[in-house]
Structure formats: C-alpha cells, structure tokens
Amino acid sequence: xxxxxxxPGPFNVPEGATVAFxxxxxxxxxxxxxxxxxxxxxxxxxxxxVYSSGNEDGRFTAQLNRASQYISLLIRDxxxxxxxxxxxVVNPGGEKVTFGTGTKLQVIP
Amino acid sequence: DAGxxxxxxxxxxxxxxxxxLRCHQxxxxxxxxxxxxDPGHGLRLIHYSYGVxxxxxxxxxxxxxxxxxKTEDFLLTLESATSSQTSVYFCAISEWEVADTGELFFxxxxxxxxx
Numbered sequence: 039x040x041x042x043x044x045x046p047g048p049f050n051v052p053e054g055a056t057v058a059f060x061x062x063x064x065x066x067x068x069x070x071x072x073x074x075x076x077x078x079x080x081x082x083x084x085x086x087x088v089y090s091s092g093n094e095d096g097r098f099t100a101q102l103n104r105a106s107q108y109i110s111l112l113i114r115d116x117x118x119x120x121x122x123x124x125x126x127v128v129n130p131g132g133e134k135v136t137f138g139t140g141t142k143l144q145v146i147p
Numbered sequence: 148d149a150g151x152x153x154x155x156x157x158x159x160x161x162x163x164x165x166x167x168l169r170c171h172q173x174x175x176x177x178x179x180x181x182x183x184x185d186p187g188h189g190l191r192l193i194h195y196s197y198g199v200x201x202x203x204x205x206x207x208x209x210x211x212x213x214x215x216x217k218t219e220d221f222l223l224t225l226e227s228a229t230s231s232q233t234s235v236y237f238c239a240i241s242e243w244e245v246a247d248t249g250e251l252f253f254x255x256x257x258x259x260x261x262x
Contacts, residue, residue: 042189072249081237081253082190125189129246133197134205137182140197 039064042128045058047142055116059141063109065137073100073108074125076140082125116145150174153238153254161262162184170238172218178241179221180251181213182204183234190237195230196221224231235259 043062051057063071071088086093088100090111099112109128113120126138157200160166168181180195182205192205194213202213210232212224225232235258238250 070246070249074225082251083253084250086163087249127249129248129249132196133191133244134244135245136253137190139187 039138041065041130042126043140044126044138044141048144049141050144050146051116053083053116053118055145056114057116057143058112058113059124059126059143060108060109061105061111061128061141063126063128063130064107065128065130066104066107068107068128068130070129070135071102072098072127072135073109073111074127074137076123076125078122082135082137085124113143116134116143118145118147121145149218151238151240151252151254153236153257155260156248156255158249159229159260159262162229163227166225166228166259166260166261168236168238170221170223170254172221172240174240174242174252175218176240176242177218178243178245178251179215180237180239180245181211181221182237183207183232184237184256185234193223193236225259228259230261232257232262 073085074082075085077084092101097114122141123140125140130133150173163173183249191207196202196215238254
C-alpha cells in the first residue's frame with residue numbers, strides 16, 4: 039500500500055459546484071498534513087495546512103480524520119481558476135514529507 | 148514569490164553524459180531539496196540539504212549526487228544520465244523543517260530528457 043493515496047480524477051465539475059477530494063495515508067503515526075495546488079506545467083504551491091480541528095480558508099475547508107486515516111479538501115462555489123491538480127502531503131514522522139500523486143480538478147463553465 | 152531560480156529550465160542530453168542542475172535562492176533559507184516528478188509517482192525526494200556542506204539522501208537518490216558549498220546554491224548532478232532519469236526536477240527551499248510547517252517554496256522546474 040502506498041504511503042499516500044489519492045484518486046487521480048479528473049473531477050469535472052460545473053462552476054459554482056461544491057467538490058471534495060480525499061487522501062488516505064497508511065502510517066497511523068503521521069504527524070502533519072497539508073494540501074498543495076499545482077497548475078499545469080507549473081510548480082506546486084502550498085494551499086493550506088490541515089489541523090486536527092479542521093480549518094477553513096475562504097471557500098476551502100480541510101479536515102483530518104485520524105480514525106479512518108484520511109484528509110479531505112472541500113471547495114465550495116468552484117471557480118474556473120480552481121482548475122488544477124491538488125496534492126496531498128503527509129509527514130509520516132521525521133524530517134521529510136511524502137507527496138501524493140495528486141487529484142486533477144477541472145471546473146467547467 | 149520566493150526567490151528561487153533553476154537552471155537550465157530545459158535540457159536534452161544523451162545517455163551516459165553528465166548533467167548538472169543548479170538551484171539558486173535569494174531567501175537565505177536553511178533547507179534546500181531536490182525532487183523529481185513523474186506521472187503516476189508524484190513528487191519524490193532525491194536529496195536534501197540542511198546547511199552548507201550538510202546533505203542527506205532522499206527516497207530516490209541512486210544515480211544522483213548533490214553539493215552545497217554556499218547557502219544560496221544547491222547543485223544536483225547526474226554522473227551518467229540514463230533514460231530513467233528523464234523527468235521534471237524541482238528544487239525547493241524552506242526556512243524551517245518542512246515537517247513542522249509543510250511550507251516548501253518550489254522553483255519553476257527543470258525538464259530533462261535523456262535520449
């Protein structure tokens with residue numbers, strides 16, 4: 039089983055829709071969690087951290103479910119500019135982090 | 148945007164030739180990383196550095212070496228390039244341990260093709 043797994047998608051959603059992605063992780067001792075966004079042929083950029091209590095940043099909500107070992111990213115009122123690949127990032131312990139392969143989102147007019 | 152420059156941005160080379168990719172930062176961040184990104188594998192860590200002359204291996208370090216003689220420069224060398232090293236290479240920097248903040252600033256990437 040991979041350390042971090044994501045549905046590659048693509049998720050094709052209309053503008054204004056709500057969409058959610060999950061990311062599962064295999065190491066129950068994982069310490070910290072993050073979501074990155076990567077536009078086509080560009081570098082990844084940190085979108086948000088995922089806290090145990092969940093956190094929200096505008097239209098984006100990130101949640102952690104330790105019991106089931108997954109994190110989620112919810113995007114409300116999708117915009118065309120949200121089209122990108124969303125990377126799940128997990129720290130399994132220690133100094134490094136592990137990236138998921140990403141979930142591609144395409145928002146359709 | 149963080150000041151990170153990768154060079155070259157694109158390179159085509161032949162099997163068996165040496166290749167050096169350069170990462171230059173103007174942020175004075177302590178930590179620097181080299182990742183490769185391939186379809187189906189996501190970003191994988193090759194090597195990283197936690198200070199001048201202090202480097203360590205990542206999960207896919209075979210066939211690669213690095214050097215960091217100055218805070219601002221982190222070089223990735225493929226001693227003898229192979230077709231399996233065709234990839235997009237990203238340099239990243241962080242001020243703090245990435246496990247704590249999750250915050251990596253990436254360069255624009257270097258696209259390497261080994262024929």
